Amino acid sequence: MRAFYSDHFVLPLPEGHRFPMGKYALLRDRVASELPEVRLCPAPAASDGELALAHEPVYVSAVAEGWLTQAQQREIGFPWSARMAERARRSVGATIAAARAALEDGVAATLAGGTHHAYADKGSGYCVFNDVAVAARLMQAEWHRRRRALLRVAVVDLDVHQGNGTAAIFRDDPTVFTLSMHGARNFPFRKEVSDLDLELPDGCEDEPYLDALDGALNQLWHRHEGRPPGLIFYLAGADPYRGDRLGRLRLSVDGLAERDRRVFAAAHARGIPVVVTMAGGYGRVIEETVEIQRRTLSLATGFQQQWNNRSSHVPTPA
Structure with missing residues (x-):
């Protein structure tokens, strides 16, 4: 399985900043030493044209050239720097590369990504560009160019925070189905409307969470009867974990692994490739966050082994 990384672009954050920048390099080290079946690949940078598939060109220029206002930087949560802009490009580039690899191999991953709070015209919540939105639109364009067919996409967002930017970008797009399962009282406090939102109470534990996930996946398949998605972007957030500083839910490490297993099993049963973002x-x-994410990637490699045993790989989307 191919996994793409960009952790060598480290932002110069102020002392005491709460974003865990170091987790990306730690995760890559764990994958390199413990998951030999994962081929680690450096992330390419997304181009301005690729970013403009989901973002306003003036916003892309503001990030690239350092025009962001202080208010915009505060909403993103990072001070602007050339490294910040380059890291944002590489994060999107990693998801683009993983999406192409998933369509070839059945599953691929990025060791970052899932920047779902970024809107078309602004960033928010540590998200500069929306990597999944850009990659989804680019994969649809490339699929249509090669096959003259529509690639339907599903976003299965299981980060503890609602994917508000993704929901807004795809609000009027029937070719991309957005599913977000998140804490009801968590950030963002003004939610957008996804195609399917499931709000969970503070303190939600493994059993009710997994029951809610089963119901959400059943709704996803029911709404796609006869027109299944040809690609899933899976946001496998580690923040529903009971030890997360920002999560407010109470899932165990084993519960999160079971969550991942159910998503991969559902995709495998329907022959749908999966792009995994952390x-x-x-x-x-x-280290607990890193272990949760390492287990997600280990389970993803099992999904690929099952995929390789299939008699036919990529389905032809309706």
């Missing part, structure tokens, strides 16, 4: 994770103990 999304959020703000554990009080950073």
Whole structure:
């Protein structure tokens, strides 16, 4: 399985900043030492044209050239720097590359990504560009150019925070189905409307969470009867974990692994390729976040082994 990384672009954050920048390099080290079946690949940078598939060109220029206002930088949560802009490009580039690889191999991953709070015209919540939105639109364009067919996309967002930027970008797009399962009282406090939103109470534990996930996936398949998605973007946030500083839910490490297993099993049963993004994770103990994400990637490699055993790989979307 191919996995793309960009952790060598580290932002010069102020002392005491709560974003866990170090988790990306730690995760890559764990994958390199413990998951030999994962081929680590450096992320390319997304171009201005690719970013403009989901973002306003003036916003892309503001990030690239340093025009962001102080208010815009505060909403993003990062001060502007050339490295910040380049890291944002590489994060999108990693998801683009993973999406292409998933369509070839059945599954691929980025060791970052899932920047679902970014809107077409602004960033928010540590998200500069919306990597999934850009990659989804680019995959649809490339699929149509090669096959003269429509690629339907599903976004399965299981980060603890609602994917508000993704929901807004695809609000009027029937070719992309957005599913977000998140904490009802968590950021963002003004939610957007996804195609399917499931709000969970503070303190939600493994059993009710997994029951809600089963119901959400059943609704996803029911709404696509006869027109299944040809690609899933899975935001496998580690932040529903009970030890997360920003999560407010109470899932165990094993519960999160079972969540991942159910998503992969549902995709495998329907022959749908999956792009895995790590999304959020703000554990009080950073090593616990990294372990949750390592397990997600380990389960993804099992999905690929099952995929390789299929008699036919990529389905032809309706």
